[in-house]
Amino acid sequence: MEIKPRILIVDDEEIVLDSCSQILEGSGYATRTATDGSIGLRQVAEFRPDLVFVDLKMPGISGFEVLERIRTLDPSIVTIVITGYATLASAVEAMQKGAYDFLPKPFTPDEFRLITRRGIEKRELVLETIALRREKELLQENFAAIISHELRAPLSAVQQNLIRLMQELSDQVNEAQMARLERMKSRIYDLLEMIHTWLRAISSDIASIKENFGPTSVEAAISKAVENVYPYAVRKDIEIVVSIEEPLDPVHGDEGTLVEALVNLLGNAIRYSRSGSTVNVDAEQQTDHILVAVRDSGIGIAEDELPYIFGNFYRGRAGAGDEAGAGLGLPITRRIIEAHGGTISVTSKLGEGSTFVIALPAGGSGTGTHHTPEAGGPENPQGGRAT
Ligand SMILES: Nc1ncnc2c1ncn2[C@@H]1O[C@H](COP(=O)(O)OP(=O)(O)OP(=O)(O)O)[C@@H](O)[C@H]1O
Ligand SMILES: [Mg+2]
DSSP, X not given: OOOOOEEEEEOSOHHHHHHHHHHHTTTTOEEEEESSHHHHHHHHHHHOOSEEEXXXXXXXXXXXXXXHHHHHHOTTSEEEEEEOGGGHHXXXXXXXXXXXXXXXXXXXXXXXXXXXXXXXXXXXXXXHHHHHHHHHHHHHHHHHHIIIIIIIHHHHHHHHHHHHHHHHHTXXXXXXXXXXXXXXXXXXXXXHXXXXXXXXXXXXXXXXXXXXXXXXXXXXXXXXXXXXXXHHHHHTTOEEEEEEOSOOOOEEEOHHHHHHHHHHHHHHHHHTSOTTOEEEEEEEEETTEEEEEEEEOSSOOOGGGGXXXXXXXXXXXXXXXXXXXXXXXXXXXXXXXHHTTOEEEEXXXXXXXXXXXXXXXXXXXXXXXXXXOOOOBTTBOOSOOBO
8 A cells, every 4th residue: 555645734723724634635645734833743743744834923832943843853854834924034044944945825725735745755855865875874884794704704714724735735736836826825815905905994993093092103103104115115116205394293193093094195106106206205293283295296186086086996097007906095094084183185187296185183182173075985076175
């Protein structure tokens, strides 16, 4: 059986209630009426309407209060205010407070039918959005579970068995066979690393690093990060030049994840640069912030791609062909920096190079005064900020 959309009308004029009920009769709606605000609110709890019409001017609880309470009870319920000419200004105010639309008195049956239909359509959209959001969350949660349980565990078992087998067979296989086993081992290692990165990008453990925050030296984090990517830079014949305007205040943070964020930025700078070029790391103190800039003169990022690069799994056009990557380094980096109360921004020019700037609150205040937009992705393209 099809479920009828439920409509509640709250108005102190019985004649309005009667005519509204009559208009909607036979139109496939379930309708209820209430002659004042408190009856109306009871009906909201019992009847669970999809759409509520509320007269703004009623004795007893005001229409505004009814609207407000409906919003706290269930913000997905669509509300439309009924107003006399004199209360048009209040209608605007009601809409600013979340009412979807207003219906001026007197109205014709057609006007009432039309606004009802639009209200119900709005309610369907609201419910659909909630369902989609929930589905997306479930998908993310399940994705993490699938990867960690169904993939990581068996792969780790394969890895351990392979390592044991290689030890046991070390004097029975020839060199070519051993090389093949080594390749298997290395491919499995890469896969496990990739799974680890995926899990890191979608799991909530970055948010929980705050529990271990303490005074952290940015200089130390920079030097550990440079040390970490050094072999990679050498292989590509890229020089890393660090310049720190000392002294820098410590930040309130976690060294391990700060190093991870810097390694991601430095890794990108090296990966997306031509061999023989230079990557610069500059750090300086600015009243209440520490700025760290990672600058390269590499391939750069096209302007139309900048808003997307902080989204999960996004890989740019220019570099994707020649180098393997998951497209997770920047989103993870951003989550780390934001967990520190900081911001990250980027400037880049295709073919000329890129500069990523991290701003961290200095002196362990832990509260950023800069703000970056919400996490972005291709469907929510506000990820980065070109400054
Ligand atoms: N310094 C840079 N120069 C040019 N392009 C860059 C730079 N840093 C990031 N990008 C672009 O942004 C995209 C996203 O970067 P991100 O670090 O998130 O992923 P990735 O490097 O592709 O993979 P990984 O997950 O291994 O880091 C890259 O694919 C690249 O196109
Ligand atoms: Mg990267």
